[in-house]
Amino acid sequence: MLIVMQVDASEEQVRRVCAVIEELGYEARPMPGRQRTTVGLVGNDGRVDGSRLEALPGVSEVIHVSKPYKQVSKEWRAEPTVVKVGPGLAVGGNAVVVMAGPCSVESEAQIMAAAQAVKQHGATVLRAGAFKPRSSPYSFQGLGLEGLKLLARAREATGLRIVTEAMDPEGADLVAEYADIIQVGARNMQNYSLLKKVGKLRKPVLLKRGLSATIQELLLSAEYILAEGNPDVILCERGVRGFDSATRNLFDLSAIPVVKSVSHLPIVADPSHGVGHRDMVTPMARAAVAAGADGLLVEVHPTPDRALSDGAQSLYPEQFARMMQETRLIAEAIGRKVATA
Numbered sequence: 001m002l003i004v005m006q007v008d009a010s011e012e013q014v015r016r017v018c019a020v021i022e023e024l025g026y027e028a029r030p031m032p033g034r035q036r037t038t039v040g041l042v043g044n045d046g047r048v049d050g051s052r053l054e055a056l057p058g059v060s061e062v063i064h065v066s067k068p069y070k071q072v073s074k075e076w077r078a079e080p081t082v083v084k085v086g087p088g089l090a091v092g093g094n095a096v097v098v099m100a101g102p103c104s105v106e107s108e109a110q111i112m113a114a115a116q117a118v119k120q121h122g123a124t125v126l127r128a129g130a131f132k133p134r135s136s137p138y139s140f141q142g143l144g145l146e147g148l149k150l151l152a153r154a155r156e157a158t159g160l161r162i163v164t165e166a167m168d169p170e171g172a173d174l175v176a177e178y179a180d181i182i183q184v185g186a187r188n189m190q191n192y193s194l195l196k197k198v199g200k201l202r203k204p205v206l207l208k209r210g211l212s213a214t215i216q217e218l219l220l221s222a223e224y225i226l227a228e229g230n231p232d233v234i235l236c237e238r239g240v241r242g243f244d245s246a247t248r249n250l251f252d253l254s255a256i257p258v259v260k261s262v263s264h265l266p267i268v269a270d271p272s273h274g275v276g277h278r279d280m281v282t283p284m285a286r287a288a289v290a291a292g293a294d295g296l297l298v299e300v301h302p303t304p305d306r307a308l309s310d311g312a313q314s315l316y317p318e319q320f321a322r323m324m325q326e327t328r329l330i331a332e333a334i335g336r337k338v339a340t341a
């Protein structure tokens with residue numbers, strides 16, 4: 001950490017900064033320049049709260065030299081993390097993993113039809129929420145435990161792995177019993193009790209970017225999970241709040257190469273919540289794979305017009321079939337392939 005002093009800072013003010021640094025248990029190294037002095041804080045273990053130094057008289061700014069996260073960083077681990085999702089399937093290797101299914105589990109007939117359709121067209125993971133974090137308390141809240149049981153039945157029938165959301169620490173154990181991947185939704189990206197809880201479980205976690213979260217905040221949330229001992233985190237870009245209502249969110253494709261440049265964790269893309277309209281999902285799915293996404297999370301419904309949630313962004317099975325064909329071509333063009341069962 002570097003503490004840059006104001007041009008007119010007095011020697012007394014520089015001494016005060018050094019004294020506070022030493023009081024905090026670190027070494028202070030004043031570096032006088034032609035115009036101003038900069039004080040280096042040596043030995044920062046990530047625990048230094050820069051705001052205490054920022055407010056001292058004579059300080060112009062505090063520059064953070066190292067990143068606030070550790071274990072999610074490439075400096076901590078150079079090789080990419082490959083998250084195993086049961087036997088024969090992994091996220092973060094050469095194969096692009098497609099996770100598809102309805103927003104919510106609605107009934108046995110609906111989830112079975114959805115599972116069969118996405119399996120037929122080449123998905124390897126079935127997505128669907130049993131516990132739904134809805135913006136309105138009057139919207140469909142999901143089938144809960146009954147939904148988890150239906151997902152288990154769909155897995156039995158198709159061999160697809162299951163990704164489904166846990167909304168709170170109390171429910172995470174239950175979700176972990178049924179799911180192959182525990183989803184932490186956008187609204188819960190900064191639910192630190194939930195992050196600590198899934199960090200203690202031995203199941204892969206799909207962590208979605210928060211509604212208005214920066215990439216650094218996403219990585220810090222992943223850090224919570226790794227810090228508790230669970231290394232199997234898959235990040236997910238699902239769009240952030242924008243100012244333009246033409247799409248539901250602003251799907252941030254650039255998050256994919258940004259994450260790849262600083263972290264070893266795999267990242268998948270959710271173009272469905274990213275754009276919110278089914279006709280725009282496939283172009284963004286193609287783009288995400290081209291940008292280096294390790295997988296896709298896509299909403300597909302056997303009858304989207306009757307969906308209890310997110311019908312407008314759910315693909316018809318035929319649209320999904322086409323999306324898969326195109327995605328395979330893009331994956332091949334960059335030396336990857338789409339994961340197969």
Ligand code: PEP
Binds near residue numbers: 186
């Ligand atoms: C979902 O995946 O259905 C969902 C609720 O997504 P998000 O948390 O990204 O809004």
Ligand code: MN
Binds near residue numbers: 103104273299309310
């Ligand atoms: Mn949804």
